[in-house]
Amino acid sequence: MINIRETMNTLNILLIEDDMIEVMKLNRTISKLELPHNIVEANNGEEALKILQKKDELPDIILLDLNMPKLNGIEFLNILKKDDVLKYIPTIILTTSNNQKDLLECYRIGIAGYVLKPLKYEDYVSKIETLLGYWSINELKQI
Amino acid sequence: MSQDKIDMLQRALAREKAARKQAEKILENKAAELYEAKRKLEKSYSELEALLNKTDSQLQGVFENIVDAYVIMDLWGNILKMNNAAVDLLGFTDASENGNLMDMVHPTDLELVAETFKNLLSEGSVTDSNFKIVTKQKIEKLVHVNASIIYDEGQPVAAQGIVRDITEINSLQIQKEKLLEKLEKSNNELQEYAHIVSHDLKSPLRSIDALVNWIKEDNLEKLDDTSIQNFNLIETTLEKMEQLISDVLMYSSVGSESLEKQTVDLDALIKELKNILFVPDHVSINVLQPLPKIEGEKVKLQQLFQNLISNAIKFIDKDVGLVEIDVKDIGTHYEFSIKDNGIGIEEKFHEKIFKIFHALNKSKDSTGIGLSIVKKIVDLHEGHIWLESKPNMGTTFFFTLKK
Amino acid sequence: MKGIVFTEFLDLVEDKFGLEVLDKILTQSDLESGGVYTSVGTYSFSEMLQLLQHLSAHTSISIDDLLLVYAEHFFGVIEESYPGLLATYKDPIEMLSSIENHIHVEVRKIYPDAELPTFEVVEKTQDTLVMIYKSSRAMHHFGLGLMNKTFEHFNSKASIVLEKLNEDGTEVKFLINKN
Numbered sequence: 002m003i004n005i006r007e008t009m010n011t012l013n014i015l016l017i018e019d020d021m022i023e024v025m026k027l028n029r030t031i032s033k034l035e036l037p038h039n040i041v042e043a044n045n046g047e048e049a050l051k052i053l054q055k056k057d058e059l060p061d062i063i064l065l066d067l068n069m070p071k072l073n074g075i076e077f078l079n080i081l082k083k084d085d086v087l088k089y090i091p092t093i094i095l096t097t098s099n100n101q102k103d104l105l106e107c108y109r110i111g112i113a114g115y116v117l118k119p120l121k122y123e124d125y126v127s128k129i130e131t132l133l134g135y136w137s138i139n140e141l142k143q144i
Numbered sequence: 145m146s147q148d149k150i151d152m153l154q155r156a157l158a159r160e161k162a163a164r165k166q167a168e169k170i171l172e173n174k175a176a177e178l179y180e181a182k183r184k185l186e187k188s189y190s191e192l193e194a195l196l197n198k199t200d201s202q203l204q205g206v207f208e209n210i211v212d213a214y215v216i217m218d219l220w221g222n223i224l225k226m227n228n229a230a231v232d233l234l235g236f237t238d239a240s241e242n243g244n245l246m247d248m249v250h251p252t253d254l255e256l257v258a259e260t261f262k263n264l265l266s267e268g269s270v271t272d273s274n275f276k277i278v279t280k281q282k283i284e285k286l287v288h289v290n291a292s293i294i295y296d297e298g299q300p301v302a303a304q305g306i307v308r309d310i311t312e313i314n315s316l317q318i319q320k321e322k323l324l325e326k327l328e329k330s331n332n333e334l335q336e337y338a339h340i341v342s343h344d345l346k347s348p349l350r351s352i353d354a355l356v357n358w359i360k361e362d363n364l365e366k367l368d369d370t371s372i373q374n375f376n377l378i379e380t381t382l383e384k385m386e387q388l389i390s391d392v393l394m395y396s397s398v399g400s401e402s403l404e405k406q407t408v409d410l411d412a413l414i415k416e417l418k419n420i421l422f423v424p425d426h427v428s429i430n431v432l433q434p435l436p437k438i439e440g441e442k443v444k445l446q447q448l449f450q451n452l453i454s455n456a457i458k459f460i461d462k463d464v465g466l467v468e469i470d471v472k473d474i475g476t477h478y479e480f481s482i483k484d485n486g487i488g489i490e491e492k493f494h495e496k497i498f499k500i501f502h503a504l505n506k507s508k509d510s511t512g513i514g515l516s517i518v519k520k521i522v523d524l525h526e527g528h529i530w531l532e533s534k535p536n537m538g539t540t541f542f543f544t545l546k547k
Numbered sequence: 548m549k550g551i552v553f554t555e556f557l558d559l560v561e562d563k564f565g566l567e568v569l570d571k572i573l574t575q576s577d578l579e580s581g582g583v584y585t586s587v588g589t590y591s592f593s594e595m596l597q598l599l600q601h602l603s604a605h606t607s608i609s610i611d612d613l614l615l616v617y618a619e620h621f622f623g624v625i626e627e628s629y630p631g632l633l634a635t636y637k638d639p640i641e642m643l644s645s646i647e648n649h650i651h652v653e654v655r656k657i658y659p660d661a662e663l664p665t666f667e668v669v670e671k672t673q674d675t676l677v678m679i680y681k682s683s684r685a686m687h688h689f690g691l692g693l694m695n696k697t698f699e700h701f702n703s704k705a706s707i708v709l710e711k712l713n714e715d716g717t718e719v720k721f722l723i724n725k726n
Contacts, residue, residue: 020347020351022350022351022354022355023347023350023351025354026354029358068340068343068344068347096343097342097343097346097347097350098339098343100336100339103339118350119350120346120349120350120353120382120383120386121353121379121383122353122354122356122357122358123357125350125354152566152567152570153566155570155573155574156566156569156570159573159581159582159583162581162583163583163584163585164585166583166585166588167585167586167587167588170585170587170588171587174587
């Protein structure tokens with residue numbers, strides 16, 4: 002029997018989130034679950050684009066909040082998907098907005114997932130565990 | 145020549161003369177008769193003419209007094225006759241003025257009018273034709289025209305038309321459309337706004353929940369039971385707060401996101417709902433007879449039944465719970481009823497409960513918005529909602545939905 | 548009786564028997580009109596009867612035969628004056644059978660007060676016609692003469708049998724067989 006944990010990839014995750022506590026939540030969740038993934042933080046879309054300029058250190062997946070000041074999530078997504086290199090990075094929306102309009106727009110531009118932030122922290126932990134578990138067993142583009 | 149013969153010839157001559165005179169007399173009489181006949185004919189002709197003029201003047205009265213502008217024109221658009229209303233509408237000074245209707249058509253509508261005129265000639269009439277004209281006073285007007293050809297012995301000789309000034313009606317229509325457009329826009333903006341507000345309100349709740357959890361986690365050994373319980377109460381309160389925000393958002397959404405109506409099979413809908421809803425073992429949901437298919441928005445109808453059924457289940461306090469769904473055809477609408485044997489509602493609250501934030505039981509899973517949403521959905525389907533209830537016996541909600 | 552019947556009759560008498568005979572029968576008769584006739588006038592039938600009787604007595608020709616001859620002459624008048632009327636027909640049987648419904652109607656347009664006999668069609672085939680003549684004047688032979696001429700006009704021949712239905716001849720059956 003194969004131990005799933007052992008076959009899991011270590012992911013480089015770019016978290017684009019303006020809410021400090023949300024960033025803390027993800028960090029705490031990963032350390033609580035003892036996951037090997039690396040997290041790079043960006044407080045908004047502009048900051049994220051700067052990070053993504055370093056083409057030799059591109060993340061494996063992006064977790065993207067929608068409601069952010071300056072460059073918001075959807076604007077960021079549009080720029081990302083127009084870039085010939087960056088468009089291959091799976092981007093998962095992590096948001097509070099269950100607005101159908103936002104959801105449709107995101108899928109239209111191109112996303113790899115749309116996850117609603119639950120109210121309860123325990124629910125959040127289990128969602129993140131499932132999400133990261135899924136992506137860590139995926140074959141990802143080697144850059 | 146013998147005397148006899150002379151006499152005979154004279155007699156013959158006399159006869160001829162007499163005959164001629166007789167004939168002349170007869171012809172004279174005939175002429176007199178003819179004259180008399182002619183006189184009589186002339187008299188009856190003038191009588192007929194008088195009668196005709198009388199009818200004509202009656203028609204003239206109708207023609208003059210008709211409220212709408214009435215115009216008779218030849219087949220080239222030259223005005224032959226018009227009433228006072230037409231004089232006013234077209235900007236003439238009096239009905240005797242000459243004019244050509246074609247010359248008054250606004251340049252932008254010339255093609256349209258030419259086409260209309262062609263139809264008039266080929267079909268014999270046109271109805272509800274709208275186009276712009278420029279009156280003699282150089283005022284632009286939008287007119288509505290019904291016209292028909294006048295025939296004489298099968299040949300078209302002229303055309304008559306009733307012309308209405310719809311400039312104002314039309315501008316009102318445009319104004320109305322603009323307002324509707326504006327309303328829709330502001331509705332959409334409001335909708336957006338509601339989503340943003342709900343997001344902004346929920347985010348801090350999530351953060352508080354996370355922080356409370358961490359404090360609890362990190363200090364599990366240091367906290368006593370009361371503190372743990374209080375922390376749990378904070379979490380419950382947060383949940384309730386979030387539910388409240390979700391419900392407010394939902395309430396504001398009903399009616400704004402109008403989707404296209406479709407045929408909804410309510411039997412299938414209830415079957416689905418029974419799977420989705422949490423139905424405790426001691427409660428049974430019975431549909432008393434096959435439910436109809438109605439025209440509506442599926443998501444909203446589902447919301448409607450879901451809210452009422454879950455409400456019914458929630459307030460059942462008996463050992464054997466019963467929820468009954470029934471329907472009655474009342475012509476243009478169907479009347480549905482959802483009956484439970486729960487705690488019942490006092491009559492003084494029957495009106496109030498449909499108002500927003502009027503939950504009777506302040507409980508964890510009741511925000512007091514559910515029934516307001518139900519009422520809004522029923523309103524959207526051109527129906528009514530009311531209830532009959534006896535405390536401790538149960539409640540029956542009735543509502544009608546348009547077929 | 549219409550004046551044209553008198554004027555034409557007098558013309559015929561003058562033509563066939565001479566002015567003397569005409570003068571004689573006119574003087575012999577007791578005529579209300581004094582023998583003065585014009586085609587547009589109207590005169591008593593008894594005058595025609597007297598003229599016929601005196602002519603018959605003078606010439607020893609029966610009244611019926613005189614009427615027959617007169618009718619043949621009179622047809623000529625019709626042919627000359629009303630060619631359009633005759634031209635509407637292609638067949639003598641057709642024409643005779645429509646005396647009542649067409650020809651007499653036309654006559655009345657010109658002479659509204661004309662006293663006309665009736666011709667009732669009893670039987671009609673393509674080549675035969677049976678008609679009942681009724682008139683207080685009993686001038687059936689006048690009718691017969693016109694009929695003969697009618698066939699002649701259409702270059703056709705017929706045998707016409709005349710059968711009196713009463714003694715005075717006011718009702719007569721015509722049996723016409725086209726040859």
